[in-house]
Every structure is written in structure tokens, then in C-alpha cells.
Amino acid sequence: MSDIKQIKNLKDFSTSVERFQGGHRLCPGCSHSIIVREMLNATDDNICVSTATGCLEVCTAIYPYTSWDLSWIHIGFENAAAAISGTEAMYKALQKKGRPHSDKPTKFVAFGGDGGTYDIGFQSLSGAVERGHDFIYVCLDNEGYMNTGGQRSSSTPIGGATTTSPAGKVSYGEKRLKKDMVQIMAAHGCEFVAQVAPSKWKDLVKKTQRAYQASGPVYINAVSPCPTEWKFAPEKSMEICDLAVDSCVFPLYQIEDGHKVTVTYKPKVKKTVEEYCAAQGRFKHLFRPEFSHVIEDWQKRVDATWEYLLKREEAGI
Amino acid sequence: MANTKANQTRVVWDGNMAAAQALRQAQVDVVAAYPITPSTPIVQNYSQFVADGNANDGEFVMVESEHSAMSACVGASAGGGRVATATSSQGYALMVEVLYQASGMRLPIIMNVVNRALASPLNIHGDHSDMYLGRDAGWINLCAYSPQEVYDLNFIAFKTGEDLNVRLPVAINQDGFLTSHTAEVVEHFSDEDAFGFIGSYVGKNPMLDGENPVTYGAQTEGEWHFEHKMRQNHALVNSLDTIRANFKKYAEFSGREYHPVETYLTDDAEEIIVCMGSVFGTTQITVDQLRASGRKVGLVGIRVWRPFPKEDLAAAIKNAKSIAALDRSCPMGTTGALYNEVAAVLVENGMSKNLLNYIYGLGGRDTTTEHLSGIFSDLKACSDAGKRTKPVVQTINLRGKMLSFY
Amino acid sequence: MTEEHLLKGWEEFEAGAILYSFDGSSHHINNSIQHSVADWRAEKPVFNEEHCIHCQFCWVYCPDTSIISKDKQFDHIDYVHCKGCGICVDVCPTNPKSLVMFTEQTTNDEAIRNWPAKDTKKDA
Structure with missing residues (x-):
């Protein structure tokens, strides 16, 4: 077990040796790289990263350049978890055999977008977690296939306009509810599952460090506002992130040992779903009178989920 | 065999046990696999080695699909160590995407492929549809015709794939059930000697x-992709030299000698069958029978399917008048893949011979000495006429009206 | 387009399309830190030391690792990798801000001379 990196405040944190370099081709204002930097900077141990096909992958390893100052692998869209499970197995085997490649402890992290996590990589993730590999799976959740022009995924929220669930004369956009991956992964019995937002860096770093200390699989769902496809100005990424959290559309909480819920951030003043939607072009059509019920229904669901989480936390079971 | 360096013990193993034992003796660091008929016993046998503490502290990862099996193998191999797996048929098909990744990243993963038909319609028995499906995937493909060969070729596979001049994944193919489930005498080394060879x-x-981080799986667009793929192909084509050298070393070590193209009584043969897999043995018997009656017939077996040993094949068939290429996979819209290879070798060497193609054994359909004798009769008719007198593609042991193409 | 010196022939680069991060203790020529994305930018953030409280918000929220801090202090902006997204300006808590977007053509000296005044409404 490695030592936990001491990060008392942002000044401490800013002394981190960066392992994710600039010069990548992610869009200006993309939240992905903010999440990645915060997570990688939360430890000084070696890290091996696998990344599912997606924005993060295609923009950070465009030959002849890599942005990764750590070992990194991309195989396919659907297998980031399987890939890192193999690397982790090799690490364990070489440790047992007494011929490791490095004396330093090594952490294993898989990054996938919601396409690579909720959809095409779901089986691979479920399998790797069930097998108990010691790794962190991080979903950079921007609620759609943004790398290929903003198509819907099973993470797209109801009412969201994407290029395959567009709003139109008779349609309010996406018709299905967003899949609840945090609960699904908790049901796998993970020692630790959490939802994070990059704008709440301290909460994110604390959860990531908890994840690094776990001895088995951890799932982290990170909200990743996408200026390009959520349709807001690039400088607003962290503001949108705060809105997602303060409206409780993306509640910050964690589940330990498959059941123990802790809500790690409670907004002093809860923002509304309407405020969250108003800040993004992808929900613009919901402000047409005929579609106003979508936001109303969404608000009811958000309130119910928030109440449920608070009750779960209070019950402590 | 005289002058063998290593002591060997005779046992009775089927092809699956031979493969599993070879993996155990190779002290593989990570085996990631998913069971599928008829390769399942490889995974089961290896599981038992692990359960008995006989897997040399290697990690055994029982994944949830073949896609994840090969993905975990790629992740493990890139991690830096010895990796192996096994599969068949539909599982192989599910892996195909990642087979290309393994070879493109130049990772020497060793895979035992127990060849089986591809659905639809579903069939669990042996044919070469899976091997053919992956033939452009950039893997070295070796073909074993018996459990002994499965055992031997596994060591040659590790020694070749992991050679720093090669660095390519290797598949060892064996016929489903006919080899994988048929117990025969196998000579094996002690664990120490076996590991010592590789x-x-x-x-x-x-x-x-x-301390020296690396990036695997970068995206190479227009300026780069062509160069990387051709470099990979250069390595694969040239791996034949290493394979040849390792066949030689293995012969000294074991007393069993392999060649990129195996020949049987070809020197003076006027009619030759070219084939792969367990049908090699049946054809050997047929050749013996026909030779007894004075016929000049011979046999060629492809041992190294990729990289294809063009020169060796040319040398093996140069004296023949008529040749039959046997394909155990439905060519779907053209001639069989082995036929195409033989035809190319004839053209490249300015050789004019009668060449026929036979599709046989799909879904495990029997191919007997009678069938093979019939092929030699067809070839003899061509030789006598001095031209091809039969359709290009014919079928063996197919019910219904006689079916041929071209 | 790739820089000319990196366009090697098929036989010259590392097999398997492998990329290295480091060449000894310095970044490898294939590290993206060697690659400029400055031409993505229409506007650039300019830093004004006078107002900065070194809170490091700009450092932690920079998606392009382009706010360079040293010894827990803001040090400089890496204009080779900054894409001009403006997050650093947005998250800057001082009044007036310590980072402000200016057009690419504006020199940093001009920018500082034209720095916006304290927003009195904001404090009220």
C-alpha cells in the first residue's frame, strides 16, 4: 500500500508534477482534461492508464504525439476495462514472480466516455469489476457520443437534443431516462463508487485518493460538461459544472461497500433544473410551451432522487 | 530419434492437453481466456494447474468474453511479460477486432486456436473457417496436425513471437475434435528443459x-498509417527466417524437425495434394496406398500459413504435373484461399501445372482415404490429358447433385 | 500537418506505433508538449500580477496544462499550449480579475495598461 499524497489545499496541489501535457487536441474548454489532471495529480505513484475510444483518446495520442507522461494504452471503444485488467494482472504476476518492472507502487486507471462506459463498454466494465481487479474506472460523462458529432447515448438525459435524438417540430429530443451507472456499479459490490465534478476539485481529489487506496475495483462517474455539444461558451465549463451539482442533477455522493451512501456536497441553495437547462443550448427547445412538461417532470425526478439519497445517507444502511 | 538433447517422456495426451501443458511449461505470466468448444479443455486444464498451484505464480484471468480475453491479453502483453490464450470459432470471430490490435502493437501473444466452423448454421466441429477469418490479421499462423505437433509448435511459437526481431503474435492452429480431442502418444520434456528452450x-x-512510460495505441492518420502497416508486414514476411531457424534449433533439441512446408514423397510425384490440418495424416495413408500400386503421388502440408512460405511451396511442387489444393472453409464467392496461394506460387515461378481446388470437411464432415484417392484420380486424368479436365472448384463428400464451380 | 523532421520512413520509427514520453530526463520529441496549439486561439488570457492572490483556481481548472505555477505561486501562462478557452478568466475570483482575455494582437503591456477597473457592482 502506498502513501497518500498530502494535498491540504489548492496551493499544495499546484506543486504536482503534471503527467498530462498540453498540446493535445481536445476542444477549448473541454472538461475531460480538467478531470484527468485532477485525478492523475492526486497521487505520486506510477500510473498505467487505458482509455476507451472517444474524445480523450483521439485527442491525446495523435501520432506522432502523446500527451501522456505515464504509460497509456488504447485498444478499442468497448474494452478499456478489459485492457487495464490485463495490465493489472501482469503487474500482479510479475510481483509474485519477483521480477517487477518498477519498484514503485503502480495504480491502474481506465478512462471511458459515457459511450464507452454506459453503452459499448458496459460488458467489459462489468466483467472487470466482477473479477475484482485493482483499478479505477472513470467515466467522463458528457452524455453523448461527442467525439463523432454529438449522438445520443444511454447517458443522454431525457429532453436532451443530440444529432440522433434531435428536437424537432414534434419531438423534444431524447425520449429515454439517463441510465443510473452509479447505482449499477454499486450493485456490483464495489468497495467504493462515487460521482464527482471537476469544479469541486477537493471533493474529486478526496474521492480519487480514496479510490487509489482501495484494494479492488472502483467506479467514478465524472460529469464532464462539453462546450461543443452541450452548446455553451468554452469559458463556462466550470460554471455549468457547478450548476449540474447545485441543481442536484449530478449529485455528488459516494457509495461504500455497495450500500453505504454519503452525500458529499449539499448545495446551500438548490438551483433548479430550469436554470441548469437554460444555460445550455441542447435544452433550448424545452423552453417552448409544448415541451415545458419535460423540465417539470425532470425537476420532480431530481427532487425525488435527492430525497432518496439523503434518506439513504441518514439511514446509514 | 537419435542425438536428442533433451530427455523426453511419453504420455497419452489429446491436442487440448498438449496445448495446456505447453502453456504451463512456458511459465506464462498472464493467461486471459474464455471457454468455447472445442478449445474449452485447454482453459479447463489450465484452471486445474492453477488450482493445484502448478501455474508458476502466473495470473489466470477468466474474462467474460473472447473480446475481453484478447483485450486483456493485449493489456497484459503491453504491460511487459509472457501472455497466452486459447479460443475457437465464434470466440475467434468476436476477437478479430483485437487480433489486429495485438499484431499492430507488435505484442507476442500466443494463442491456441482449435479450429471450428463458423455459424450460421451453427456447428461445433472442425473446419478452417476461423483460421481463414483471421488470416489477414497480421499474426503468424502455425498449423499442427497432431497433439505432438501442438505441443512442439507452442514452444516454437513463444521462441519466434517473442524474438525481438519479430515481436508478433502467433496462433497455433489445430483441428477441432480430430486433433483437440483425439488422444495420441506425445513426447514431452521436463518442465525445466521445456522452459529452458524458450x-x-x-x-x-x-x-x-x-520510469520509461510508453504510449500504446496512438491514432495514425493519413501521414502515418501506411508506414506503420508496411513495417508490420515487413516484420511478418521476414519472420519466416526466424521460424526456420527455430525449427532447426527445435530439431536439435527435440529430435522432431518441422519445415515451413512439409513434404511427403514429393520428389518424383506427378500428382500432389496440398493441404493443412489433420487431413495431412489421412492423405499420407492414401499416398502410401497408391504408391504401393505404383502411382507417383505425393503430399504437401502447409505448416506456416502466415507468413506464407512461397519459396518452400514452389520447391515442393516443382516436379508435379497436377496439383489439388484442399480448402476446409467455404470460399464464398471465389476459389479457396489455399488454392489462391498455390495458384500465385505457380504464376510467380512461371510454372504451368494443372491446378484443382477441393472444398472438404466443412463442419467436421468426414474425409476418408477413398475421397482422397478420388482426388488423385482426378489429378491423374489431368496429367494424362495434359490439361485441366475437371472444374476448378469441386466438393468432397457433399450430398446432393454434383456441385462444382468455374 | 506534422512537422517535417518527424515524418520518418517506415523503417525508422519504433515498431508498433509506440510513442515515448521522455528522452532521458527531458520530454521526448513525440511528447505533445513539443507541439504548438497556439494557432487555435483568437483571444488570449493576460495575467496581471497586481491583483493576483495565487489561489490556483486558474491552475487547477486549466484544460491545457497552460497555467504554470511554481512554489505555490502563479508563474506564467504557457502560450504555446493555451487554446484561449477563457476558463482561467472565468474562475478568477479577484476584483478586478487577475486574468483577462484580450485579442491575440494586443501586447501584454498594452493589455495591462487597459486593464478593467474594479467592478463596484459585484462587491455591492
């Missing part, structure tokens, strides 16, 4: 070396 493997560019 030695331990330290991966090139290991991800687990935190």
Missing part, C-alpha cells in the same frame, strides 16, 4: 516500467 521473456517497451 527462456524467460522481458517485454519490449513495458507499460509497467514507470
Whole structure:
């Protein structure tokens, strides 16, 4: 077990040796790289990263350049978890055999977008977690296939306009509810599952460090506002992130040992779903009178989920 | 065999047990696999080795699909160590995407492929549809015709794939059930000798070396992709030299000698069958029978399917008048893949011979000495007429009206 | 387009399309830190030391690792990798801000001379 990196405040944190370099081709204002930097900077141990096909992958390893100052692998869209499970197995085997490649402890992290996590990589993730590999799976959740022009995924929220669930004369956009991956992964019995937002860096770093200390699989769902496809100005990424959290559309909480819920951030003043939607072009059509019920229904669901989480936390079971 | 360096013990193993034992003796660091008929016993046997503490502290990862099996193998191999797996048929098909990744990243993963038909319609028995499906995937493909050969070729596979001049994944093919489930006498080495032949493997560019981080799987667009693929092909084509050298070393070590193209009584043969897999043995018997009656017939077996040993094949068939290429996979819209290879070798060497193609054994359909004798009769008719007198593609042991193409 | 010196022939680069991060203790020529994305930018953030409280918000929220801090202090902006997204300006808590977007053509000296005044409404 490695030592936990001491990060008392942002000044401490800013002394981190960066392992994710600039010069990548992610869009200006993309939240992905903010999440990645915060997570990688939360430890000084070696890290091996696998990344599912997606924005993060295609923009950070465009030959002849890599942005990764750590070992990194991309195989396919659907297998980031399987890939890192193999690397982790090799690490364990070489440790047992007494011929490791490095004396330093090594952490294993898989990054996938919601396409690579909720959809095409779901089986691979479920399998790797069930097998108990010691790794962190991080979903950079921007609620759609943004790398290929903003198509819907099973993470797209109801009412969201994407290029395959567009709003139109008779349609309010996406018709299905967003899949609840945090609960699904908790049901796998993970020692630790959490939802994070990059704008709440301290909460994110604390959860990531908890994840690094776990001895088995951890799932982290990170909200990743996408200026390009959520349709807001690039400088607003962290503001949108705060809105997602303060409206409780993306509640910050964690589940330990498959059941123990802790809500790690409670907004002093809860923002509304309407405020969250108003800040993004992808929900613009919901402000047409005929579609106003979508936001109303969404608000009811958000309130119910928030109440449920608070009750779960209070019950402590 | 005289002058063998290593002591060997005779046992009775089927092809699956031979493969599993070879993996155990190779001290594989990570085996990631998913069971599928008829390769399941490889995975089961290896599971038992692990359960009995006989897997040399290697990790055994029982994944949830073949896609994840090969993905975990790629992740493990890139990590920096020895990796192996096994599969068949539909599982192989599910892996195909990742087979290309393994070879493109130049990772020497060793895979035992127990050849089986591809659905639809579903069939669990042996044919070469899976091997053919992956033939452009950039893997070295070796073909074993018996459990002994499965055992032997596994060591040649490790020694070749992991050679730093090669660095390519290797598949060892064997016929489903006919080889995988048929117990025969196998001579095996002691664990120490077996491991000694291949030695331990330290991966090139290991991800687990935190001091020297590497990026695997970068995107290479227009300016780069062509160069990388041709470099890979250069390595694959030239791996034949290493394979040849390792066949030689293995012959000294074991007393059993392999060749990129195996020949049987070809020197003066006027009619030759070219084939792969367990039908080689049946054809050998047929050749013996026909030779007894004075016929000049011979047999060629492809041992190394990729890289294709063009020169060896040309030398093996140069004296023949008529040749039959046997394909155990439905060519779907053209001639069989082995036929195409033989035809290319004839053209490349300015050789004018009668060439026929037979599709046989799909879904495990029997092919007997009678069928093979019939092929030699067809070839003889061509030789006598001095031209091809039969359709290009014919079928063996197919019910219904006689079916042929071209 | 790739820089000319990196366009090697098929036989010259590392097999398997492997990329290295480091060449000894310095970044490898294939590290993206060697690659400029400055031409993505229409506007650039300019830093004004006078107002900065070194809170490091700009450092932690920079998606392009382009706010360079040293010894827990803001040090400089890496204009080779900054894409001009403006997050650093947005998250800057001082009044007036210590980072402000200016057009690419504006020199940093001009920018500082034209720095916006304290927003009195904001404090009220």
C-alpha cells in the first residue's frame, strides 16, 4: 500500500508534477482534461492508464504525439476495462514472480466516455469489476457520443437534443431516462463508487485518493460538461459544472461497500433544473410551451432522487 | 530419434492437453481466456494447474468474453511479460477486432486456436473457417496436425513471437475434435528443459516500467498509417527466417524437425495434394496406398500459413504435373484461399501445372482415404490429358447433385 | 500537418506505433508538449500580477496544462499550449480579475495598461 499524497489545499496541489501535457487536441474548454489532471495529480505513484475510444483518446495520442507522461494504452471503444485488467494482472504476476518492472507502487486507471462506459463498454466494465481487479474506472460523462458529432447515448438525459435524438417540430429530443451507472456499479459490490465534478476539485481529489487506496475495483462517474455539444461558451465549463451539482442533477455522493451512501456536497441553495437547462443550448427547445412538461417532470425526478439519497445517507444502511 | 538433447517422456495426451501443458511449461505470466468448444479443455486444464498451484505464480484471468480475453491479453502483453490464450470459432470471430490490435502493437501473444466452423448454421466441429477469418490479421499462423505437433509448435511459437526481431503474435492452429480431442502418444520434456528452450521473456517497451512510460495505441492518420502497416508486414514476411531457424534449433533439441512446408514423397510425384490440418495424416495413408500400386503421388502440408512460405511451396511442387489444393472453409464467392496461394506460387515461378481446388470437411464432415484417392484420380486424368479436365472448384463428400464451380 | 523532421520512413520509427514520453530526463520529441496549439486561439488570457492572490483556481481548472505555477505561486501562462478557452478568466475570483482575455494582437503591456477597473457592482 502506498502513501497518500498530502494535498491540504489548492496551493499544495499546484506543486504536482503534471503527467498530462498540453498540446493535445481536445476542444477549448473541454472538461475531460480538467478531470484527468485532477485525478492523475492526486497521487505520486506510477500510473498505467487505458482509455476507451472517444474524445480523450483521439485527442491525446495523435501520432506522432502523446500527451501522456505515464504509460497509456488504447485498444478499442468497448474494452478499456478489459485492457487495464490485463495490465493489472501482469503487474500482479510479475510481483509474485519477483521480477517487477518498477519498484514503485503502480495504480491502474481506465478512462471511458459515457459511450464507452454506459453503452459499448458496459460488458467489459462489468466483467472487470466482477473479477475484482485493482483499478479505477472513470467515466467522463458528457452524455453523448461527442467525439463523432454529438449522438445520443444511454447517458443522454431525457429532453436532451443530440444529432440522433434531435428536437424537432414534434419531438423534444431524447425520449429515454439517463441510465443510473452509479447505482449499477454499486450493485456490483464495489468497495467504493462515487460521482464527482471537476469544479469541486477537493471533493474529486478526496474521492480519487480514496479510490487509489482501495484494494479492488472502483467506479467514478465524472460529469464532464462539453462546450461543443452541450452548446455553451468554452469559458463556462466550470460554471455549468457547478450548476449540474447545485441543481442536484449530478449529485455528488459516494457509495461504500455497495450500500453505504454519503452525500458529499449539499448545495446551500438548490438551483433548479430550469436554470441548469437554460444555460445550455441542447435544452433550448424545452423552453417552448409544448415541451415545458419535460423540465417539470425532470425537476420532480431530481427532487425525488435527492430525497432518496439523503434518506439513504441518514439511514446509514 | 537419435542425438536428442533433451530427455523426453511419453504420455497419452489429446491436442487440448498438449496445448495446456505447453502453456504451463512456458511459465506464462498472464493467461486471459474464455471457454468455447472445442478449445474449452485447454482453459479447463489450465484452471486445474492453477488450482493445484502448478501455474508458476502466473495470473489466470477468466474474462467474460473472447473480446475481453484478447483485450486483456493485449493489456497484459503491453504491460511487459509472457501472455497466452486459447479460443475457437465464434470466440475467434468476436476477437478479430483485437487480433489486429495485438499484431499492430507488435505484442507476442500466443494463442491456441482449435479450429471450428463458423455459424450460421451453427456447428461445433472442425473446419478452417476461423483460421481463414483471421488470416489477414497480421499474426503468424502455425498449423499442427497432431497433439505432438501442438505441443512442439507452442514452444516454437513463444521462441519466434517473442524474438525481438519479430515481436508478433502467433496462433497455433489445430483441428477441432480430430486433433483437440483425439488422444495420441506425445513426447514431452521436463518442465525445466521445456522452459529452458524458450527462456524467460522481458517485454519490449513495458507499460509497467514507470520510469520509461510508453504510449500504446496512438491514432495514425493519413501521414502515418501506411508506414506503420508496411513495417508490420515487413516484420511478418521476414519472420519466416526466424521460424526456420527455430525449427532447426527445435530439431536439435527435440529430435522432431518441422519445415515451413512439409513434404511427403514429393520428389518424383506427378500428382500432389496440398493441404493443412489433420487431413495431412489421412492423405499420407492414401499416398502410401497408391504408391504401393505404383502411382507417383505425393503430399504437401502447409505448416506456416502466415507468413506464407512461397519459396518452400514452389520447391515442393516443382516436379508435379497436377496439383489439388484442399480448402476446409467455404470460399464464398471465389476459389479457396489455399488454392489462391498455390495458384500465385505457380504464376510467380512461371510454372504451368494443372491446378484443382477441393472444398472438404466443412463442419467436421468426414474425409476418408477413398475421397482422397478420388482426388488423385482426378489429378491423374489431368496429367494424362495434359490439361485441366475437371472444374476448378469441386466438393468432397457433399450430398446432393454434383456441385462444382468455374 | 506534422512537422517535417518527424515524418520518418517506415523503417525508422519504433515498431508498433509506440510513442515515448521522455528522452532521458527531458520530454521526448513525440511528447505533445513539443507541439504548438497556439494557432487555435483568437483571444488570449493576460495575467496581471497586481491583483493576483495565487489561489490556483486558474491552475487547477486549466484544460491545457497552460497555467504554470511554481512554489505555490502563479508563474506564467504557457502560450504555446493555451487554446484561449477563457476558463482561467472565468474562475478568477479577484476584483478586478487577475486574468483577462484580450485579442491575440494586443501586447501584454498594452493589455495591462487597459486593464478593467474594479467592478463596484459585484462587491455591492
